[in-house]
Amino acid sequence: METKYWFVDNIEQIHQHYPQIKEAADLIRKGEVVAFPTETVYGLGGQAKLDKAVDKIFEAKGRPSDNPLIVHIADQKDVDELAHSVPVYARRLIEKFWPGPLTVIVPKKAGVLSERVTAGLDTVAIRMPDHPAALALIKQAGVPVAAPSANRSGKPSPTTAQHVLDDLSGRIAGVVDAGETGVGLESTVVDCTGDYPIVLRPGGVTEADIEAIAGKAATNTFLQKQEDTPKAPGMKYTHYAPEAPLYIMEGTAESIQRKVNEWQAEGKKVGVLASWENVPFYKAEAVIVCGYRSDLTSVAKGLYGALRAFNEESVDAIIAEAFPAEGVGAAIMNRLEKAAGHKWISTK
Structure with a gap:
């Protein structure tokens, strides 16, 4: 399949009648799947009402069929x-x-999706993305759009169109390129089927943000058992992992x-996922920076x-710094733990 590529500039002025948006939306209406940017990561969108379109999403990603999708509206x-x-x-x-980067899970209306x-x-997970290109595309398509992240299942989510093309x-039928995404992590997913909201996947909207509006909130991000169907994306399967x-x-950069x-003495080539503040301390085969510890939004x-980026390096193992699990740090550590398969190195 040829994957079409549409570059969209002048993002703030974009609307649903842009030629690139119209062509991409037409493919979605015909049951094809198209990648597009949101404020979080690039999504892979298909008609949420059409079985064949949803099947193409799962097939392109290699995604387990019991992993539900988020429906995007405009x-x-x-x-x-x-x-x-x-x-x-x-x-x-x-x-x-x-x-914005909040997904709500609510009881679904039967026979619609x-x-x-x-x-x-x-139940159904729904969100309204905060990105002009995403909103224009959904409006022009005229249908609710199911859209997980536009990557091969298990790999790190894409924050650029090139990441999408690499995977x-x-x-897929095409990708709309509107530059790098802003938040960088997927939306917060909140279960709204009970008496108060429960965060199933942390993101840019924090538990404290939610509690301030709803009066009460809690978090439950435990991985589910293999025989269970997860209620939200990311609750059951390993995600975001690099190849090594x-x-x-x-602990400290020195530790x-x-x-x-120690690992180098054993003959291993080691990479470090680092903050800018600690880069000077590391001597490793690859040191790749994800942001500033003093600004977790940059991380x-x-x-x-x-x-x-570690997939371009010849390393046998990667050590990631841990970050404070407060505010957006909770989302960062959620993603890092899944990428690591919950493997921690003890400092004792």
């Missing part, structure tokens, strides 16, 4: 076309954070370097690109 009122009911606190969250989108669950060229095994290490020295934005 207008807040469209949530009522997909949801059977929306709690009052969820309405408040929508009004505060949409468009492909059952493949929701993996047979009685999916020849496997990744380990997380909490991390001692571990690097969120740079994390996936840094993980992908």
